[in-house]
Amino acid sequence: xxxxxxxxxxxxxxxxxxxxxxxxxxxxxxxxxxxxxxxxxxxxxxxxxxxxxxxxxxxxxxxxxxxxxxxxxxxxxxxxxxxxxxxxxxxxxxxxxxxxxxxxxxxxxxxxxxxxxxxxxxxxxxxxxxxxxxxxxxxxxxxxxxxxxxxxxxxxxxxxxxxxxxxxxxxxxxxxxxxxxxxxxxxxxxxxxxxxxxxxxxxxxxxxxxxxxxxxxxxxxxxxxxxxxxxxxxxxxxxxxxxxxxxxxxxxxxxxxxxxxxxxxxxxxxxxxxxxxxxxxxxxxxxxxxxxxxxxxxxxxxxxxxxxxxxxxxxxxxxxxxxxxxxxxx
Amino acid sequence: xxxxxxxxxxxxxxxxxxxxxxxxxxxxxxxxxxxxxxxxxxxxxxxxxxxxxxxxxxxxxxxxxxxxxxxxxxxxxxxxxxxxxxxxxxxxxxxxxxxxxxxxxxxxxxxxxxxxxxxxxxxxxxxxxxxxxxxxxxxxxxxxxxxxxxxxxxxxxxxxxxxxxxxxxxxxxxxxxxxxxxxxxxxxxxxxxxxxxxxxxxxxxxxxxxxxxxxxxxxxxxxxxxxxxxxxxxxxxxxxxxxxxxxxxxxxxxxxxxxxxxxxxxxxxxxxxxxxxxxxxxxxxxxxxxxxxxxxxxxxxx
Numbered sequence: 211x212x213x214x215x216x217x218x219x220x221x222x223x224x225x226x227x228x229x230x231x232x233x234x235x236x237x238x239x240x241x242x243x244x245x246x247x248x249x250x251x252x253x254x255x256x257x258x259x260x261x262x263x264x265x266x267x268x269x270x271x272x273x274x275x276x277x278x279x280x281x282x283x284x285x286x287x288x289x290x291x292x293x294x295x296x297x298x299x300x301x302x303x304x305x306x307x308x309x310x311x312x313x314x315x316x317x318x319x320x321x322x323x324x325x326x327x328x329x330x331x332x333x334x335x336x337x338x339x340x341x342x343x344x345x346x347x348x349x350x351x352x353x354x355x356x357x358x359x360x361x362x363x364x365x366x367x368x369x370x371x372x373x374x375x376x377x378x379x380x381x382x383x384x385x386x387x388x389x390x391x392x393x394x395x396x397x398x399x400x401x402x403x404x405x406x407x408x409x410x411x412x413x414x415x416x417x418x419x420x421x422x423x424x425x426x427x428x429x430x431x432x433x434x435x436x437x438x439x440x441x442x443x444x445x446x447x448x449x450x451x452x453x454x455x456x457x458x459x460x461x462x463x464x465x466x467x468x469x470x471x472x473x474x475x476x477x478x479x480x481x482x483x484x485x486x487x488x489x490x491x492x493x494x495x496x497x498x499x500x501x502x503x504x505x506x507x508x509x510x511x512x513x514x515x516x517x518x519x520x521x522x523x524x525x526x527x528x529x530x531x532x533x534x535x536x537x538x539x540x
Numbered sequence: 541x542x543x544x545x546x547x548x549x550x551x552x553x554x555x556x557x558x559x560x561x562x563x564x565x566x567x568x569x570x571x572x573x574x575x576x577x578x579x580x581x582x583x584x585x586x587x588x589x590x591x592x593x594x595x596x597x598x599x600x601x602x603x604x605x606x607x608x609x610x611x612x613x614x615x616x617x618x619x620x621x622x623x624x625x626x627x628x629x630x631x632x633x634x635x636x637x638x639x640x641x642x643x644x645x646x647x648x649x650x651x652x653x654x655x656x657x658x659x660x661x662x663x664x665x666x667x668x669x670x671x672x673x674x675x676x677x678x679x680x681x682x683x684x685x686x687x688x689x690x691x692x693x694x695x696x697x698x699x700x701x702x703x704x705x706x707x708x709x710x711x712x713x714x715x716x717x718x719x720x721x722x723x724x725x726x727x728x729x730x731x732x733x734x735x736x737x738x739x740x741x742x743x744x745x746x747x748x749x750x751x752x753x754x755x756x757x758x759x760x761x762x763x764x765x766x767x768x769x770x771x772x773x774x775x776x777x778x779x780x781x782x783x784x785x786x787x788x789x790x791x792x793x794x795x796x797x798x799x800x801x802x803x804x805x806x807x808x809x810x811x812x813x814x815x816x817x818x819x820x821x822x823x824x825x826x827x828x829x830x831x832x833x834x835x836x837x838x839x840x841x842x
Contacts, residue, residue: 284645286652330824334831337587340648341778344589345820348775352813463656470653478645504664511657518646518653519636 242388246381258384260492262452265387267488269394269445271472273438276398279479280407281434282414284336287327287343288469290350291439293461294320295446297354300365300456309368313447320443321436328432351461361457368451375451383452390448394441398481406433467510468495474517477524487525557687559804565693567800568700569758571793573773574780575707576751582724582787583744585644586634589651591752591777592770593658598622598756599765600662603673612676618753626749629654630742638741655770662767673761696758703754704793707747711789720744724787775816776803779823783834791835798834 242261249258270288277283295316302312323346331342368375368382375382401407409430412420421427450456459465468491476487498506521527573595580586588594598618605614633654637646677691711717719740723730731737759765759773776799784795799819806818826834 278645282645284648330828334827336644337581337648338782338827340587341782342824345775345778345816348771349817349820352817356813463659467653467656470649474649478642507660508657508664511653511660514653515633515650515657518650519633522641 239392243385246384250381258380260496261489262380262384262387264489264492265384265391266445266449267468267472267492268485269387269391270442271469271476271484271488272394272398273441274469275473275476275478275480275484276401276434276438278473280402280414281410281431282336283332283431283435284340285343285435285438286340287346287350288438288442289461289466290343290347291320291324291442292446292449293350293354294323295443296450296456296460297358297362299447300362300450301358303366303451304362304364309366309451313444313451316447317440317443320439320446324436324439325432328435329428332428332431332435347461351458354458354461361455362450363455365450365454365456367454368448380452383448386448387445387452390441390445395485397437397441401434401437402481406430410434464507467507467514470514471510473524474514474521475524477521477526480523480526483524483526490525554687558689559808560801561687561689561693563797563800563804565697565700565762566804567797568697568704569755570773570776570780570800571796572700572703572751572755572758573777574784574792574796575704575789576748576755577777578781578784578786578788578792579720579724579744579751580748581781583720584630584634584741585638586647586745587644587651588748589648589774590655590658591748592772592774593655593662594622594625594749594770595752595756595759595773596662596765596767596770597625597658598753599673599760599769600666600671600756601753602757603671603760606673606676612674615673615676615757618757619750622753623746623750626746627742629749630745634745635738635741655774659767659770666767668766670764670766671760672764673757675761692761696762699754700758703751707751708789710747716740716743720747721787772816776819779819782823783826785833785835788833788835791833794835795833 245261246258249255270292274285274288277285277288295313298316298319299309299312302315303309307315327342327346331339368386370382373382375386409420409425412423412425413427413430417427446460449460472484472487472491475491476483476485478484498509502509517524523530573591577588577591580588580591601621602615602618605617606612633650634647637643637650640646675690675692677695680688680690681694682688709717711721719730719735720743722733722735723737723740723744727737730740755773756770759769763769780792780795780799783799784791784793799822802819802822803815807815810818
């Protein structure tokens with residue numbers, strides 16, 4: 211299937227173009243690092259804001275894609291986990307706790323919740339897991355309303371050695387998210403080429419055969435789920451400090467559709483597709499919000515459904531098609 | 541035992557009787573929702589997360605007929621309309637995805653998106669105002685002492701029960717119904733025997749949506765509803781399906797009354813905000829012990 215083909219291709223390309231890959235990734239890292247400088251020099255702060263949001267989208271989408279596309283774990287609770295991180299970090303640091311410790315507590319809480327979910331339901335069919343995680347999301351929504359109805363304002367900013375992350379439009383946050391983004395990519399790559407990764411793909415392709423070879427489905431899937439939960443809740447707890455305020459909107463259908471659109475357009479199960487799609491979507495969304503406010507959600511939903519029906523791998527497919535044509539024209 | 545205590549005990553008993561009457565009404569509506577979900581899941585292989593939104597569509601159609609046309613009996617047009625909507629959805633969306641790679645994941649994501657989009661469209665059309673279908677039978681019946689039950693509730697109960705019985709006969713006595721259950725048990729063999737699987741799929745989705753529409757009309761006539769009203773019934777419906785065993789008719793009905801009981805007692809003794817969480821916990825606990833549901837058998841999962 212998708213993954214095995216990619217694996218083969220990567221293996222072939224890796225031998226030939228390792229150097230160029232390294233050069234390309236270093237260039238990309240340099241470009242991304244230079245964006246705050248660029249936006250502060252040109253005084254167009256919206257650039258950095260958009261890229262920060264793009265990074266947030268990309269991290270969450272990549273972690274969701276790891277579950278959907280690679281592991282076959284149909285978790286619908288990623289936003290709930292994000293919210294658990296955000297709310298616990300926000301409430302604890304407002305209560306006077308050191309923000310960094312609050313973030314740690316938030317991540318720990320989500321890990322506990324994820325363990326509880328996964329130990330019970332990962333041994334069941336994937337659809338049951340989707341169902342239980344959807345229920346978890348509704349429960350988190352209910353709990354959040356009971357604990358703190360309305361919006362939490364004035365969450366203290368993060369700081370290291372007196373250096374506030376909020377300086378000049380949130381440079382600190384930008385680099386924090388960028389670091390998490392790089393960590394996500396690195397960890398995902400490492401996982402996919404480790405025992406856990408191969409076992410996951412084996413489980414997805416043929417569960418019976420994988421089990422007969424001694425792979426434990428619950429353990430493997432729980433590991434992958436935990437990895438994505440850790441990144442997601444870390445992202446959520448820092449996000450609370452970044453936006454300075456948290457409300458139920460982070461569990462809203464708006465955000466949910468955004469991630470679905472990113473996954474569907476980018477291509478579920480492709481590695482770089484959702485990441486590219488998240489940066490594209492940030493800019494597209496900016497335009498849509500300006501001109502088509504009321505019908506934005508309906509249009510988004512339409513795009514998701516159409517691309518789920520007609521595109522096998524989203525933008526990656528279109529890109530490959532174009533590349534093939536260009537190649538043939540040569 | 542003095543006299544005051546006796547009165548308090550009698551009050552408790554009246555209260556319990558009223559609670560149980562409520563359970564019967566809620567349970568019969570839930571079983572309509574759950575039957576639709578269960579049919580879609582077992583026969584078409586479609587875990588329909590848009591069922592809640594579809595249900596609200598049913599409520600709005602019934603509301604439109606009963607309050608705007610002036611002829612409340614036109615409400616029963618909801619059933620064929622919902623059937624047609626279901627068939628249309630199946631032909632235009634679900635069929636396109638059914639035979640593709642990762643169809644399970646794709647179908648789930650599509651239904652979730654559909655749910656959100658339908659909610660949003662209903663919001664745009666009807667606004668956020670909470671509405672209620674006007675009662676067909678005003679008045680109430682006094683069942684002696686302190687137990688009073690309004691006629692509307694009795695009507696709802698009768699309609700739900702009749703629908704259930706009709707559905708049961710369709711599924712067990714007609715060729716189409718038997719074909720629906722046969723596909724749920726073994727799709728390949730049904731093809732082999734000569735069942736037109738695609739047509740049965742379309743019919744099943746239609747029946748599922750029609751059931752959701754009826755449930756929506758019934759719920760909309762005893763509660764007030766808005767566009768996002770369907771989320772709670774969706775989750776309750778899924779809890780029931782999982783407990784009852786996917787594709788198990790009797791199990792689904794038993795489970796709906798069980799869940800309605802749990803929900804009612806939770807609402808009255810623990811609090812309204814826990815009415816989804818407690819049934820959910822019960823479901824998770826039962827899944828731990830019996831992974832195929834309380835009334836399900838091992839083979840009947842799909």
